[in-house]
Amino acid sequence: MLLGDDHGGDPAFDSLGCDRDGNRQPLRAGRGDGQDACREVDPRSHHLYAAVNTGGPFDVYVVDVPSYEVLSAFAVKDGGVRLLVPFASAGLEADCEGNLWYVDQDAQQIYKVDSGETDWCVTDIPWLSETPTSGTVAADGGTQAITVTYDATGLQPGLHAGQLVITDDSPYTLPTVPVYLTVRFADVPDANQFQAFIYAAAGAGIMTGCGGSNFCPDGIVTRADMAGYIERALNGPDFLGHSYQGAFGDVTQQTPNANYIQALVDDGITAGCGGGNYCPNDPNTRGQMSVLIVKAIEGSDFVPPACTGIFADVACPGNQFADFIEYLASLDVTVGCGGGNFCPDANISNGQMAVFLVKGFNIPHL
Numbered sequence: 001m002l003l004g005d006d007h008g009g010d011p012a013f014d015s016l017g018c019d020r021d022g023n024r025q026p027l028r029a030g031r032g033d034g035q036d037a038c039r040e041v042d043p044r045s046h047h048l049y050a051a052v053n054t055g056g057p058f059d060v061y062v063v064d065v066p067s068y069e070v071l072s073a074f075a076v077k078d079g080g081v082r083l084l085v086p087f088a089s090a091g092l093e094a095d096c097e098g099n100l101w102y103v104d105q106d107a108q109q110i111y112k113v114d115s116g117e118t119d120w121c122v123t124d125i126p127w128l129s130e131t132p133t134s135g136t137v138a139a140d141g142g143t144q145a146i147t148v149t150y151d152a153t154g155l156q157p158g159l160h161a162g163q164l165v166i167t168d169d170s171p172y173t174l175p176t177v178p179v180y181l182t183v184r185f186a187d188v189p190d191a192n193q194f195q196a197f198i199y200a201a202a203g204a205g206i207m208t209g210c211g212g213s214n215f216c217p218d219g220i221v222t223r224a225d226m227a228g229y230i231e232r233a234l235n236g237p238d239f240l241g242h243s244y245q246g247a248f249g250d251v252t253q254q255t256p257n258a259n260y261i262q263a264l265v266d267d268g269i270t271a272g273c274g275g276g277n278y279c280p281n282d283p284n285t286r287g288q289m290s291v292l293i294v295k296a297i298e299g300s301d302f303v304p305p306a307c308t309g310i311f312a313d314v315a316c317p318g319n320q321f322a323d324f325i326e327y328l329a330s331l332d333v334t335v336g337c338g339g340g341n342f343c344p345d346a347n348i349s350n351g352q353m354a355v356f357l358v359k360g361f362n363i364p365h366l
Contacts, residue, residue: 223281
């Protein structure tokens with residue numbers, strides 16, 4: 001890899017990024033009203049700091065990214081006196097020490113605000129090393145070759161991503177270099193049509209495979225499986241669900257993914273399969289899946305627009321899932337199963353499920 005700098009100096013080469021446990025997940029939905037000035041996310045705590053420009057009582061809101069719950073809010077003050085006048089916000093940045101740098105366009109000032117959190121920057125990627133880590137680049141088109149070495153030892157299968165950050169003593173900011181490492185499943189070759197989505201879902205910790213370094217791409221997704229996939233996609237890879245409270249007659253605490261099933265209920269995403277049951281071992285159909293993903297993305301109270309009949313095999317009106325299926329298509333999450341059809345009653349394979357999750361939850365993929 002050649003990195004050039006047309007100014008003299010001593011650039012330092014270091015790695016900065018977020019691996020599987022530190023992915024910055026995008027917001028599920030935005031206000032869209034132009035009032036948000038800037039957002040910064042702490043990759044360790046998954047707290048998002050959003051500066052607002054509304055003239056309200058607060059200048060910054062703190063949001064938990066996995067759940068999108070507002071944790072707190074505050075105004076920028078000095079000695080108890082609020083510093084910003086309404087609509088003065090012009091930007092927000094965060095540094096590695098956890099300081100927020102808030103731009104006041106009215107006073108032409110930049111304020112340093114302690115976020116109360118430290119170690120924002122992930123300063124090393126364990127599977128990446130660079131040689132050399134520093135050096136001198138001559139002015140007027142000088143270059144420095146950098147050797148990047150990858151080491152997959154101890155990594156789980158999936159796509160791992162980071163950024164190579166180059167710092168120097170010139171007045172210019174150098175672009176970061178994205179770096180990727182895909183650790184393979186034994187049964188998912190490059191020729192698999194879903195491989196990019198499979199490795200993205202695995203790297204994000206949403207779908208971790210079926211054991212023995214395999215993913216079982218042709219395996220059928222059950223309703224119990226779906227609960228785990230949806231809740232991890234919604235709340236992050238470390239989320240373990242909610243303590244099972246006996247929501248369904250056919251689910252016990254020993255049922256696989258019982259805690260995720262309870263979380264689906266608590267989130268208002270599912271009411272089961274009827275008769276007080278959840279049917280955890282039944283295959284999850286494509287029609288059922290469309291409802292779960294849309295409600296997870298948009299919220300349990302979301303009502304999609306009325307269907308217009310874009311798929312030949314989805315009666316509109318008539319099919320109970322039609323509105324959700326067409327809304328999912330409008331988000332470019334699905335184009336159907338071919339031939340102008342959606343196949344709403346068909347089962348879903350693990351490979352197909354990876355596509356729905358990655359597209360539906362905006363999980364980065366190659």
